[in-house]
Amino acid sequence: MLQVKVHTEEGSTKNFSRSVFLEVLFVIVDFVKVLCYAVPILAMHIFRTFIPPKLKDVSGQTVLITGGGNGLGRALALNFASRGCNVVVVDIDLAAAEQTCAELRRNRVDAYAYRVDVSSYEQVEALAIDLHKNVGPVDILVNNAALVYFDFLHNTSVEMANRTIDINIKSHVWTTKVFLEKMMERKRGHIVAISSMSGMYAFPWAVVYSTSKYAVNGFMAAVTEQLRLQGYGDHIQTTCVCPYYIATRKDIVEFLKKPRFKLLTTEHTARVIIEGILRNEVILAIPPFFDLGVRFMQLFPVKIQQLVRDYIIREYELNSS
Template identity: 35%
Template structure:
């Protein structure tokens, strides 16, 4: 059988055969491997010197933000909340806006309001967790508007909004909307970006991608998935030679003041009520700035950096649990 044509199905249909045992590596060969690794590190160090110099120069003399006026921006979950605020910021910047949401009434209302900024605005009803609907959406958008330049994967479900987060169908629905929908939209709209050698993909993750909350394990899992997917997508674009043309941004907001029922429930919880909260408009402004400056990761509030959040993951677990004890001891939020 031609190895290049073996598929996963072919392999899984065959009886399991264990690989050959690993051979022991002689001491001399191990020393050589270590020396080669050290040599590679030294070479990498010298190759990075120009990059560090450019980084320092950019810190004091940052490049001008890119212009996105006239580009087509598609926002999933754009009818309300964070998505609506992002759509407004993009319209102010001169982008033509495409609102995608299951809430058709508010999607149409938002699109109509955005036309006041002298841009084209469209609304489409679509369940972005449904691959076939996303595929059909891409055809409609490219016919009506043209290629998408900026894709904002914002649609998501909070644990608080589910009648029973641990119901199997609810778990599946959350995974589909929060994580898998990003697979479908990128698959459909990325080819248009690579053809025109211009594009930007944004995913709204969560600070919980760095700060796992036990009572929200299903939601947190989906946001870790978004973080991992965007990291791998950015690397894949680089390996495919597209990273100079198609950029990615992953957004990690803390608590955003959106749906009233959710905020009321959060404010009733002793631990969560103390967490800083940010408006959708502040979040949208951070997203717009990140797009224009090609920031790969951004936190809301943007005075914090993702690399700073990553330290939390490496704090000894006993210390970490003392830090978030107030939140961890509280029971899950149930909306009235």
């Protein structure tokens, strides 16, 4: 009886070792497959860095831009219109949206101004219903609206933190949710998020703002992967844009008294963003070396990252008098 038991244990141990061996073998085979697929993709990526692909033609397409009444949103609207796009300008400030639309029409394109608080799901849903009835489907959705401000966490009011989370994060979820279904039906569309460098590299004087931009990056990564898994990867593109500081508003320029790097201009940033969108770039850092720098820095221990902050970015000087 005892002998039979020992025999059985030996057998099951052998079976177990065989199945572990097979598991490891399968993982090695899968890893080799990944390497075989990755090499040509990487080679193409490097090639495309030096010889970018042709920009896709978007003339006649409908672009919706949230926060298009001012700053970067307005510059994006003007650039899209100069490429022959019809533009829907959505802003909480209707007068500013109408002013942008008046400028857009000089390019002989259709322009529509809507007053919508993009943090409200009900208002965003009503916008989508109205647009589908009166304007037609949206080809490119640009989630640009955000509260941009600098404040340490202990100085940020609960109301401001709530508004930041509602406008900077929830608006992306609401607009994408209401426009995605039509894009899936048409097998055509492009979703763009204007995030920030502070979504890749934490800004100490803008804790809630920076948090909101990390959330936007996570949201865009998840949506991109959902679309790929569901077979829409070749039909619906996504672009997550992470720019450095842009001189859109006087208070931003005044806050950054001694920026280590020159602030970006609004028009230049809008042009670079649109070219990135038209090349179907998934992640677009502006300027591009910042992205590489941040990723490289994150390979090192936090104390070394702090040395980079202290000696290269020199954050303590940015807002000193």
